[in-house]
Amino acid sequence: MTGRREFVKSFGLLAVSSQLFNPKELIAASANDEQSNKTITALPKENLSDKDFWAFIQQSYTASPNIINLNNGGCSPQPKIVQEAFENYNRMCNEAPSYYMWRILDQGRDSLRMKLADLAGCSPDEVSICRNTTEALDNIIFGLKLNKGDEVVLTKQDYPNVINAWKFREKRDGIIIKWVNLDVPTDSEDVLVSRYEEAFNSRTKAVNITHIINWNGQIVPAAKIAEKAHARGIEVIIDAAHSFAHLDYKIPNLGGDYVGTSLHKWLSAPFGTGLLYIKKDKIRNITPLMPNAEPESGDIRKFESLGTRSFPAEMAIGTAIDFQLGIGSARKYERLKFLRNYWYEQAAKLPRVQLNTSLKPEFANALSNFGIEGMKSADIANILFDKYRIHSVSIDWENIHGVRITPHVYTKLNDLDRLLTAINDMVKK
Numbered sequence: 001m002t003g004r005r006e007f008v009k010s011f012g013l014l015a016v017s018s019q020l021f022n023p024k025e026l027i028a029a030s031a032n033d034e035q036s037n038k039t040i041t042a043l044p045k046e047n048l049s050d051k052d053f054w055a056f057i058q059q060s061y062t063a064s065p066n067i068i069n070l071n072n073g074g075c076s077p078q079p080k081i082v083q084e085a086f087e088n089y090n091r092m093c094n095e096a097p098s099y100y101m102w103r104i105l106d107q108g109r110d111s112l113r114m115k116l117a118d119l120a121g122c123s124p125d126e127v128s129i130c131r132n133t134t135e136a137l138d139n140i141i142f143g144l145k146l147n148k149g150d151e152v153v154l155t156k157q158d159y160p161n162v163i164n165a166w167k168f169r170e171k172r173d174g175i176i177i178k179w180v181n182l183d184v185p186t187d188s189e190d191v192l193v194s195r196y197e198e199a200f201n202s203r204t205k206a207v208n209i210t211h212i213i214n215w216n217g218q219i220v221p222a223a224k225i226a227e228k229a230h231a232r233g234i235e236v237i238i239d240a241a242h243s244f245a246h247l248d249y250k251i252p253n254l255g256g257d258y259v260g261t262s263l264h265k266w267l268s269a270p271f272g273t274g275l276l277y278i279k280k281d282k283i284r285n286i287t288p289l290m291p292n293a294e295p296e297s298g299d300i301r302k303f304e305s306l307g308t309r310s311f312p313a314e315m316a317i318g319t320a321i322d323f324q325l326g327i328g329s330a331r332k333y334e335r336l337k338f339l340r341n342y343w344y345e346q347a348a349k350l351p352r353v354q355l356n357t358s359l360k361p362e363f364a365n366a367l368s369n370f371g372i373e374g375m376k377s378a379d380i381a382n383i384l385f386d387k388y389r390i391h392s393v394s395i396d397w398e399n400i401h402g403v404r405i406t407p408h409v410y411t412k413l414n415d416l417d418r419l420l421t422a423i424n425d426m427v428k429k
């Protein structure tokens with residue numbers, strides 16, 4: 001009980017602090033991040049029964065009581081304290097936009113950068129705050145100096161925005177895309193590494209790796225592929241849209257020279273927030289999509305000349321980080337794996353159910369995809385919604401066909417039981 005009280009108290013501090021948005025305090029408080037992080041460090045797991053802990057987390061979100069949202073892979077909702085922080089900043093901006101946006105909130109970016117860098121395990125000099133993965137990676141795709149005939153390795157299973165950006169460079173600049181078709185799901189990291197390696201040659205200048213494939217949740221061993229690429233002098237770009245603040249890792253350990261992610265996905269930060277990591281010695285190589293006065297400098301801030309953006313969304317990222325630290329990255333990952341195993345292992349035993357994601361523990365994460373023999377993916381998703389009010393997403397992309405189910409930290413076991421009932425009913429028909 002004491003543990004729970006302390007835990008709630010530590011989250012309570014966040015809720016209170018999100019209401020104290022006096023501009024001067026904002027900057028002072030951000031400067032004091034190290035201390036505030038200590039205050040809200042997650043309590044040891046053994047202090048709380050999991051049930052109490054996760055019930056508290058569920059109550060921290062404002063999930064619809066009428067539909068069961070199992071498409072958290074599309075975008076995360078925000079916990080109440082993040083919504084409040086956003087709303088408070090937004091109200092403040094509306095009192096005098098140019099004063100509060102430019103003179104106050106714009107000044108908070110460097111301390112937010114430190115906080116994000118702490119979470120990402122890198123130097124603040126390597127973190128740029130942007131609006132999403134698409135923007136982060138487009139800076140790299142269009143900023144890399146590539147010549148006609150240079151080759152870039154992509155997979156058919158990469159994200160469409162990323163594929164389209166590379167295809168445009170192919171058309172405009174005459175670079176060559178070497179396509180890899182990943183045979184997913186797979187239980188073998190070695191097979192995945194070999195597929196990439198087979199596509200490398202002396203003309204390869206860059207490789208694009210999607211750390212978690214959004215279509216089916218396949219984890220790709222980014223660090224192992226990066227090692228092979230670096231041994232040949234190939235630049236490594238990582239799409240970490242689905243893995244950051246979900247799997248438990250530090251960005252430099254992924255082995256990428258360039259990493260992009262969206263913070264409105266697993267960090268539960270406001271919509272339209274993202275992060276671009278560039279290894280310190282690579283920053284000069286990339287010219288930003290939206291240049292500042294020194295586009296060839298080694299200062300990561302050169303990627304932040306976005307013009308007017310949502311300052312309330314950006315500044316509320318700090319509160320989302322506090323919430324993440326309150327849970328603890330390792331515990332969050334364990335919980336997401338627990339939720340996914342809960343439904344996926346039971347579904348695996350049902351007749352006609354096809355698993356489009358590996359069941360192996362080392363590949364487990366929140367995203368998983370299933371199909372039902374004899375049924376179209378879209379029909380399964382429609383029945384899930386029409387009859388059971390379960391929101392999911394049907395996938396028909398390259399060699400992946402099924403329905404993707406993505407629980408989140410606020411998902412209840414009852415919700416997953418309803419999903420299992422629905423699958424059970426469908427396979428019996």
Ligand SMILES: Cc1ncc(COP(=O)(O)O)c(C=O)c1O
Nearest residue numbers: 132133134135159214239241262
């Ligand atoms: C693998 C992957 N990359 C990139 C993106 C693009 O993210 P955003 O829309 O936040 O730019 C997504 C979005 O779902 C994704 O799944």
